Amino acid sequence: MTTAPAVEEATESAFLAAFDAAVAADSRIEPRDWMPDAYRATLVRQMAQHAHSEIIGMQPEANWITRAPSLRRKAILMAKVQDEAGHGLYLYSATETLGVGRDELLDKLHSGRQRYSSIFNYPTLTWADVGAIGWLVDGAAITNQVPLCRCSYGPYARAMIRICKEESFHQRQGYELLLTLSRGTAEQHAMAQDAVDRWWWPSLMMFGPPDEESGHSAQSMEWKIKRHSNDELRQRFVDICVPQAEILGLTLPDPDLRWNEERGSYDYGDIDWTEFQQVLRGNGPCNEQRISQRRQAHEDGAWVREAASAYAAKHEGGAR
Amino acid sequence: MTAAIALGDDALVLAQRLGEWAGHAPVLEEDVALANIALDLLGQARTLLSMAGDEDQHAYLREEREFRNVQLVEQPNGDFAHTIARQLYFATYQQLMYSELATAQSELEQGGLAALAAKAVKEVAYHRDHAVQWTLRLGDGTPESHERMQRALDALWRYTGELFQPMEGLPVDLPALREPWLAAIGEVVARATLTMPDGPDRTPWAAGAGRQGVHTESFGRMLAEMQHLHRAHPGASW
Numbered sequence: 001m002t003t004a005p006a007v008e009e010a011t012e013s014a015f016l017a018a019f020d021a022a023v024a025a026d027s028r029i030e031p032r033d034w035m036p037d038a039y040r041a042t043l044v045r046q047m048a049q050h051a052h053s054e055i056i057g058m059q060p061e062a063n064w065i066t067r068a069p070s071l072r073r074k075a076i077l078m079a080k081v082q083d084e085a086g087h088g089l090y091l092y093s094a095t096e097t098l099g100v101g102r103d104e105l106l107d108k109l110h111s112g113r114q115r116y117s118s119i120f121n122y123p124t125l126t127w128a129d130v131g132a133i134g135w136l137v138d139g140a141a142i143t144n145q146v147p148l149c150r151c152s153y154g155p156y157a158r159a160m161i162r163i164c165k166e167e168s169f170h171q172r173q174g175y176e177l178l179l180t181l182s183r184g185t186a187e188q189h190a191m192a193q194d195a196v197d198r199w200w201w202p203s204l205m206m207f208g209p210p211d212e213e214s215g216h217s218a219q220s221m222e223w224k225i226k227r228h229s230n231d232e233l234r235q236r237f238v239d240i241c242v243p244q245a246e247i248l249g250l251t252l253p254d255p256d257l258r259w260n261e262e263r264g265s266y267d268y269g270d271i272d273w274t275e276f277q278q279v280l281r282g283n284g285p286c287n288e289q290r291i292s293q294r295r296q297a298h299e300d301g302a303w304v305r306e307a308a309s310a311y312a313a314k315h316e317g318g319a320r
Numbered sequence: 321m322t323a324a325i326a327l328g329d330d331a332l333v334l335a336q337r338l339g340e341w342a343g344h345a346p347v348l349e350e351d352v353a354l355a356n357i358a359l360d361l362l363g364q365a366r367t368l369l370s371m372a373g374d375e376d377q378h379a380y381l382r383e384e385r386e387f388r389n390v391q392l393v394e395q396p397n398g399d400f401a402h403t404i405a406r407q408l409y410f411a412t413y414q415q416l417m418y419s420e421l422a423t424a425q426s427e428l429e430q431g432g433l434a435a436l437a438a439k440a441v442k443e444v445a446y447h448r449d450h451a452v453q454w455t456l457r458l459g460d461g462t463p464e465s466h467e468r469m470q471r472a473l474d475a476l477w478r479y480t481g482e483l484f485q486p487m488e489g490l491p492v493d494l495p496a497l498r499e500p501w502l503a504a505i506g507e508v509v510a511r512a513t514l515t516m517p518d519g520p521d522r523t524p525w526a527a528g529a530g531r532q533g534v535h536t537e538s539f540g541r542m543l544a545e546m547q548h549l550h551r552a553h554p555g556a557s558w
Contacts, residue, residue, distance in 0.1 A: 055348070062342035069549045070376050070558040071332075071369075075362050076341070081342050083356035099528050127549055127558075177558075185556050294342065301346020303468070304400045307461025314460065 021213070023224050028154035031097040039223055043153050044098050045114070046225065051091035052109045052116035056290050060082045060124040061133060069127055073177065077130060080170050087163050094155040110295045117275060118207050128181050128188075128195035133279030134174010134202040136241070142167050143237045144207065156225075175244065182249045189249075190194035195246070197253040204268075205276045206232040232257065238266050322388070323489035324433065325378065326531055328368030329389035332379055333539075334410065334466035335361035336546055337397055346400055353450055357407070360443040364436065371432050380550035384533070384540045391530040394539040398472065398549040401458055401465070407451035412504050413483045417496045424491040433490075439493035452508050459512025466513065473509065475516045482521030482530055 015034040022029060029035055065081065068074035070218055092102045099302065110115040119137050124130065149159040182194035207229040220226040226234075238257075245252050256269035258313050280283065338358035345351040369375040392410055397403045421437035458469040484498040511518050524526070529535070550558075 058343040060353070065339040065342050066336060066545050067549050069380075069553070069556075071362065071366050071379055073558055075359060075366070078342070078355055078359050078362065079340060080357065085351040085355065089352070092348075100491070141367050180558060184558075185553065187553060188556055219551045297344045297346070299402065300344070301350075304346035304458070305463050306351075307465030308457050310465075311457040319355055 004199075007025045019317070023152050026152075026224070028157065030154045038219070039225075040098055042220060042223070042225065043156065044095060044100055046220075047091055047095040047098070047156055048060060048100075048108070048114050049106065049116060051095060052114060053086050053120065054084045054088035054091060055109075056116040056120045056294060057294060058088075059290055060120055060122070061130060062285075063124050064127060066195050067127070068130075073130075076173055080134075080173070083166050087166070090159045094159040097155045101316075106298065108296060110291070112282070112291065115280070116290075117206060118279045118284065119202050120290060121279050121286045122198070122202050125198075126191050126195060128178065128191040129199065131177035131181060132169055132195035132199040135178055135244070135288050136199050137206070138167050138171040138174060139202045139241065140206040140237055142171060143233050145242070147233075148225075150224075150227060152224035153272065173246070178248055178250070185219065191251050192248075195293050196248075196250050200253050201271065201275075202279075204234055204271055205267065207231070208275070209273070210271075235265055236269050242266050309320045323487055324368045324371040326388040326487060328365045328372070328378070329367065329387050330359040330393050330410075330414075332365035332390045333387070334393040334406075335359075335365060335393075336542060337393065337406075338403075339398055341403070345409075350400075354403075357447050360440075360447065364381050364440050364443070367432075367436050372437075376550065380547045384535055384543055386533055387535065387539070387543070388531050388533060389535075390479070390482045391526060391536050391539075392476065392483065394530070394535060394542065395476060395479060396538050398475075400454075401468040401472035402475065404451055404454045404458065405469070405476050407447060407472075408505065408508065409480050409483075411444050411448035411451050411474060412501055413480075413497070415441065415448050416500055416504075417492055417494070418444055420492040420497070421490070422453065427471050448479060455508050455511045455514075459509070459514040469512065470514050473514060474519070475518055476508070477517035477521055478526070481520070482526070482528045485528040485531060487531070 016036065017132045018028070019033070019035060019039075022033070029039075035122060049271045061077060062086075065074065065077055068077050091307050095105060096102060105114065109116065119140075124133070142164060145160050145164050149157055149164060151160065178192050178196070181188040183189075211217065211229045211231045214230050217229060218227065221229070242252065242257065258265065258267055259265075260267045279287070284286070335358045338354050338361070341354045341358075345353065345354055364377075366375050369378040372378060390555070392406060395402070395406055418437040418441040421433060422441050424434060424437075455469065458465040460466070483501070484494050486494055506516055526534075
C-alpha cells in the first residue's frame with residue numbers, strides 16, 4: 001500500500017518488456033511467470049473451451065458404444081472415448097495452472113458461460129458417423145492443434161503434444177473405419193457417403209469464422225498462442241482431405257471444390273455462416289441435449305462426490 | 321468350450337453395461353476408470369469367445385436363451401452404488417476364479433484358459449481395488465451414500481449364489497470359492513461400516529439360471545441394442 005503508483009507502473013512495464021521479449025524469443029511462458037491479465041484471460045477462455053470440447057465430444061461417440069457392430073470396433077471406440085476423458089483431464093489441469101479451478105470451469109460450462117466446439121452439436125445418426133468424426137472432426141482438430149504444440153504457454157503446449165499423438169491415432173482409425181464401409185456392401189458405402197455429406201461442412205466450421213471476422217485472432221497471433229489464421233488452417237485441411245476422399249472412394253458435398261493451379265490449393269464453396277452462428281448461439285441440432293446430459297451427469301453424481309469428500313475428511317492422514 | 325463361452329459371456333455382458341456409463345459418470349476420473357474396466361473385460365471376452373469360434377458370431381448372432389453369462393453381470397447399472405456393488409461382487413469372484421485357473425494343471429486342453437487367466441488376474445485385481453475403494457467411500461461417506469450402498473448390496477445379493485455353481489470344463493472348484501469370496505466381501509463390507517445382506521443368495525426360481533440361458537427381463541433389451549446393427553447387415557464386415 002505504500003508503493004507509489006509510479007513505481008508500480010515502472011515495475012509493470014519492466015515485467016511486460018520481459019514478457020514480450022520471452023514471447024519474441026520463442027521461450028515458453030510458465031505458470032509462475034508474470035503475464036498480462038489479458039493473455040491469462042485469453043488462455044483460460046481458449047483452454048477451458050478446449051477441455052469442455054473433449055468432454056462434450058464424448059457424447060456423440062459414446063452414443064454408439066453399445067451398438068458398435070463388431071467387438072473390435074467396440075473396443076476401439078471405448079478406448080477413444082476414454083482417451084477423450086483423459087484429454088479433458090489434462091486440459092483442465094493445464095488450465096488450473098492459470099489460477100482457476102476445475103469446478104469453476106465446469107460450472108461455467110454447465111451454465112453456458114463458456115463454450116465448447118460447435119461440431120459436437122451435430123447428431124451421430126449412423127455407425128458411419130463414428131468414422132466421419134474420426135476422419136474429419138479429429139482431422140480438423142489435429143490441423144488446429146499441431147501448431148498449438150508450439151504455443152507460447154508451456155503447460156498448454158505440452159498438453160497438446162501428448163493429445164496430438166493420441167488424436168492422430170484416432171484419426172487413422174476413423175479413416176480405416178470409413179474405408180471398410182466404403183469398400184463393403186452397397187448399403188455400407190451409402191452409409192459412409194451420407195455421413196461424410198453431413199459432417200463435411202460442420203468440420204470446416206471448426207476452424208472458426210473467416211479471418212476478417214475473427215475477433216481474437218490478431219492478438220493471439222502476436223502472443224504466439226495461435227500460429228496460423230483460421231482460413232489458413234481451413235485451407236490446409238481441405239487440401240489434405242480432398243485426396244484422402246478420393247482414396248476412400250467417397251465424394252465431398254461441394255460442387256465448387258476444384259484444384260486451383262495458380263494457388264496450388266483447392267478452391268471450395270461458401271460456408272453457411274448463418275448456420276454456424278445459430279449453432280454457436282445454442283440453436284444447433286443437439287445443443288440442448290448435450291448440455292442437459294452433461295448437467296444431469298454432474299447432478300446425479302453430486303452425492304458420490306459428497307461421499308468421497310466426507311470419506312476423505314474422516315480418514316484424513318489416517319487409516320488407509 | 322462351454323467354459324470359455326460362459327466366462328466370455330460374463331465379461332462381454334458386463335463390458336456392455338459399463339459401456340453405458342460413458343459420459344455419464346459422477347467425475348471425469350470415473351469416466352476414465354469405468355471405460356478402462358470395460359475395455360479390460362471386453363478384451364477378456366474377445367479372447368474367450370475366440371477360443372470357441374468367431375467372436376462376433378458369438379456376440380451378435382446368438383439369442384438371449386443361448387447366452388451363458390450369470391445374471392449378476394446383466395443387471396442394469398442403476399445408480400453408481402449399484403454399479404459398484406455389482407463390480408465388487410463380480411471382481412472379487414473373478415479374482416478368486418482366475419487365480420485358481422492361472423495355476424490349474426489339467427490333463428484336459430486348458431492352455432488357452434490358463435494363459436488368459438494369467439493376464440486377466442492382473443486386470444481384475446485392479447477392478448477389485450477400484451470397487452473396494454468406492455465401497456469404502458460410499459459406505460463410510462455421507463448418510464445418503466451409506467444408505468444407497470447398503471441398498472445396492474442388498475438388491476444384488478440374490479444374484480451372487482449363481483457364481484458358485486460348478487461349471488463343466490473349468491478346472492476350478494467353484495463351490496469351494498464361496499467361502500473365501502464371503503470372507504473377502506465380508507471384510508470390505510465391515511470396513512465400509514455396512515452390513516452383509518442376509519437374504520437368500522439365489523431366489524428359488526433363478527437357481528443358477530443364467531448359465532442355463534435363462535435370464536432376467538432387461539437382458540433381451542440390452543442384446544437388442546447391442547446386436548441390431550450387426551444383424552441388419554447379414555454377412556457384412558466392419
